[in-house]
Amino acid sequence: MRATAPALLALAVLLAGCQSDPEPADPPTSQDALTTTSDDAPTTQAPPPDDVEATSSAPDDTSATTEAGGPPTLPDEAKEQSEAGAAAFATFYLDTLNYSTMNSTDGLLEDLGGPDCKTCRAFEELVTKYADEGHHSDGPVVTFQPLEARASGSNMIIFADAVQPVPSTLDESGNVVQEGAEGSAFTMVIRMHWSEGQWMITEIQAEA
Numbered sequence: 525m526r527a528t529a530p531a532l533l534a535l536a537v538l539l540a541g542c543q544s545d546p547e548p549a550d551p552p553t554s555q556d557a558l559t560t561t562s563d564d565a566p567t568t569q570a571p572p573p574d575d576v577e578a579t580s581s582a583p584d585d586t587s588a589t590t591e592a593g594g595p596p597t598l599p600d601e602a603k604e605q606s607e608a609g610a611a612a613f614a615t616f617y618l619d620t621l622n623y624s625t626m627n628s629t630d631g632l633l634e635d636l637g638g639p640d641c642k643t644c645r646a647f648e649e650l651v652t653k654y655a656d657e658g659h660h661s662d663g664p665v666v667t668f669q670p671l672e673a674r675a676s677g678s679n680m681i682i683f684a685d686a687v688q689p690v691p692s693t694l695d696e697s698g699n700v701v702q703e704g705a706e707g708s709a710f711t712m713v714i715r716m717h718w719s720e721g722q723w724m725i726t727e728i729q730a731e732a
Contacts, residue, residue, distance in 0.1 A: 602723065611670075615671055630655040638726045643727070672684070681714070
């Protein structure tokens, strides 16, 4: 049986967005390239930029990814041009990412990230790879605490203390294709822009 990369591409892709190289990094192709330990990961939320204004938070509970009954549904709050709306939309995006990898469901992320969001494209490629190979992750690929949305001019910046679980990769019969690994903590930063009546993710990074 052909092996595939571990389900958790999340942190590796996020960190790639922090590199100075203008070209996007190639997705890792082995578990060694993806695995980090929590000893090396930041646990303190990064301070906001100087132009950041008010703060709003998503509901006070850790994100729960839909595992059955269909993919997550965009909540009404996520359709609002507000800090709370931006936080709700970012939560919806991450929940949809987790659902897509856990259920090998392609096509749910494409309309949520802007054309220049390299991390968004990498997530979409990961899900497509799962769908093509008939594999899925044995659990979420990212978990996070309630998201904080902070206005920065006409845009929003989302901060969240997140964890990179590294779930095993399973085939259609539930057999382990590749074992998982120890997870890592990091600070996720999501930048968003309101465009044509909806939120659009423009960048996803991990603060080092």
